[in-house]
Amino acid sequence: xxxxxxxxxxxRKAYKDKTVLDGxxxxxxxxxxxxxxxxxxxxxxTTVNVLTTLITPDAGKAVVAGHDLAVNPKGVRAxxxxxxxxxxxxxxxxxxxxxLMMADLLHLPKTEGRRIAGRLLTRFDLVExxxxxxxxxxxxxxxKLDLAMTLVGQPQIIFLDEPTTxxxxxxxxxxxxxxxxxxxxGMTVFLTTQYLEEADQLADRIAVxxxxxxxxxxxxxxxxxxxxxxxxxxxxxxxHELDVAARVLPGSTRDDxxxxxxxxxxxxxxxxxxxxxxxxxxxxxxEELSVHTPDLDDVFLAxxxxxxxxxxxx
Amino acid sequence: MNAVTASLAxxxxxxxxxxxxxxxxxxxxxxxxxxxxxxLFLMVYVLGGGFSVGTDYVxxxxxxxxxxxxxYGIGPTATGVNSDMTTGFIxxxxxxxxxxxxxLNAHVIATMLRTLVAIALVVGVSFLLGFSPSADFxxxxxxxxxxxxxxxxxSWLTVxxxxxxxxxxxxxxxxxxxxxxxxxxxxxxxxxxxxxGVREFAEYQPFTPIIEALRGFLNGTPSTxxxxxxxxxxxxxxxxxxxxxxxxFTKRA
Numbered sequence: 001x002x003x004x005x006x007x008x009x010x011x012r013k014a015y016k017d018k019t020v021l022d023g024x025x026x027x028x029x030x031x032x033x034x035x036x037x038x039x040x041x042x043x044x045x046t047t048v049n050v051l052t053t054l055i056t057p058d059a060g061k062a063v064v065a066g067h068d069l070a071v072n073p074k075g076v077r078a079x080x081x082x083x084x085x086x087x088x089x090x091x092x093x094x095x096x097x098x099x100l101m102m103a104d105l106l107h108l109p110k111t112e113g114r115r116i117a118g119r120l121l122t123r124f125d126l127v128e129x130x131x132x133x134x135x136x137x138x139x140x141x142x143x144k145l146d147l148a149m150t151l152v153g154q155p156q157i158i159f160l161d162e163p164t165t166x167x168x169x170x171x172x173x174x175x176x177x178x179x180x181x182x183x184x185x186g187m188t189v190f191l192t193t194q195y196l197e198e199a200d201q202l203a204d205r206i207a208v209x210x211x212x213x214x215x216x217x218x219x220x221x222x223x224x225x226x227x228x229x230x231x232x233x234x235x236x237x238x239x240h241e242l243d244v245a246a247r248v249l250p251g252s253t254r255d256d257x258x259x260x261x262x263x264x265x266x267x268x269x270x271x272x273x274x275x276x277x278x279x280x281x282x283x284x285x286x287e288e289l290s291v292h293t294p295d296l297d298d299v300f301l302a303x304x305x306x307x308x309x310x311x312x313x314x
Numbered sequence: 315m316n317a318v319t320a321s322l323a324x325x326x327x328x329x330x331x332x333x334x335x336x337x338x339x340x341x342x343x344x345x346x347x348x349x350x351x352x353x354l355f356l357m358v359y360v361l362g363g364g365f366s367v368g369t370d371y372v373x374x375x376x377x378x379x380x381x382x383x384x385x386y387g388i389g390p391t392a393t394g395v396n397s398d399m400t401t402g403f404i405x406x407x408x409x410x411x412x413x414x415x416x417x418l419n420a421h422v423i424a425t426m427l428r429t430l431v432a433i434a435l436v437v438g439v440s441f442l443l444g445f446s447p448s449a450d451f452x453x454x455x456x457x458x459x460x461x462x463x464x465x466x467x468x469s470w471l472t473v474x475x476x477x478x479x480x481x482x483x484x485x486x487x488x489x490x491x492x493x494x495x496x497x498x499x500x501x502x503x504x505x506x507x508x509x510x511g512v513r514e515f516a517e518y519q520p521f522t523p524i525i526e527a528l529r530g531f532l533n534g535t536p537s538t539x540x541x542x543x544x545x546x547x548x549x550x551x552x553x554x555x556x557x558x559x560x561x562x563f564t565k566r567a
Contacts, residue, residue: 052409074411082409084402090331092338104327105412107320133338153410 005030005157005188008062013046020046022212033189035203043212044192048161052082065156081155085162087142091135095126095145102152120148140171160191176201196297210304224293225266227302235260235288244282267291324416332424346387346432350379351439357502358443376440377529378501381521383436384465385492387429388472395421395476396485414563418473425469448534457531463548464524470555477562495521520547
């Protein structure tokens, strides 16, 4: 599962004199969830629109599902599914009619269309609502129908642009479970979100987009480690050991009450080993060691340097 | 499946969708007929006695009302097309390789059929009020031709406006000129009876030759010059609407 589902390099897009994408490189492995995290206006939707052939980049190239965007956009379109920022369901049609319309547009035989629609309605718990017009659906149901419509074509790669924006917490969790199932079925998911928690919960890899530029990329844990403020906390059994440790580890702050020492550091294996080696050399026994990493909120602030009001922190 | 049959199949699918919309929302049809029928009553029973048009007033006003109905019938198309655009529905279709032609043609055809049904209803009411056209069979065909051409032109313009507007409300407002222009044409009063300024406007705006051409056919006195002008307007407006719709569709992702 190490094949690349999406490989993009140097994507640029500007509208008049406003640069929206300023050289974006992406690599998404097949069968994983990739989250593009960023505040409103960072360029997330533009990235999705470029990768899904809806807009042509000014520069850069991308290969999606093995097809070059510029050379074979039809091939790309046949392999992907897109669920946009707004639930793009037809309000006046019923849930089932919406799904059957997708099947018709994919030119599936009638019986197969009906079979797939039935299966998706069951899977997304929409059987009861199947005969009702989508206008009567709740926000969560509309999102589920929206996603189900995208799945009629059985895409290899699915793009979800802010799939949970505007949903209540319960519907959001349901959507998360559904997204995890998609990957378990072998799909690749490219999602955008402005919720740090969402990226943390779902994504194998996260790229942080800010003003059209990627400011960081990695797993949630890797990103957390890149931020100053991560530290290692050591707890000792005796005061004497705390004294010795505090002396050999400059920059640390001690907590006499807890017999604990807070050492700034990224918590990586190499620096941990170095730290323990120094304590070993002084024959100091550590009772308990824990690595404290900041959450993604801290990461975002540290990486973009913006006021966090621009980010939807939760 | 080759490109042509695929596009035809998609057009059929999209048209089924648009027909369902009208069926689920019959108010759109009612909306289209209420105002013209109200104006018909107003003109024929309240004001009509005051105008001297040289013929039975209901015979004079019906062609104008027919064209007016076109303007009132398009509102749902403008907002519908616009919400397709703004909610990402059209993007969904584009990613599915549904052709632009299928999406746009379906909207235009559904709008035309809805409008023609509304026109039939309005004409039906006119007949009840004493409308008695003196057209023979070829003249009826001519009249129907003018109505269909006008509806085609207005439908394309509306689809284009719906695609270009920023919001459904904005799209709705774009239809207002089409509702108002017939009042400033020869629909209810001959242009030469209007005050200076308005008269010139009425004479040169597209609705006047279109209505005059239709009136000529229905009264059994078709005029070649007016008819040619009307057809030229319809073809020109259709072309503008079509090109504008195509450009908007491609430009807005």
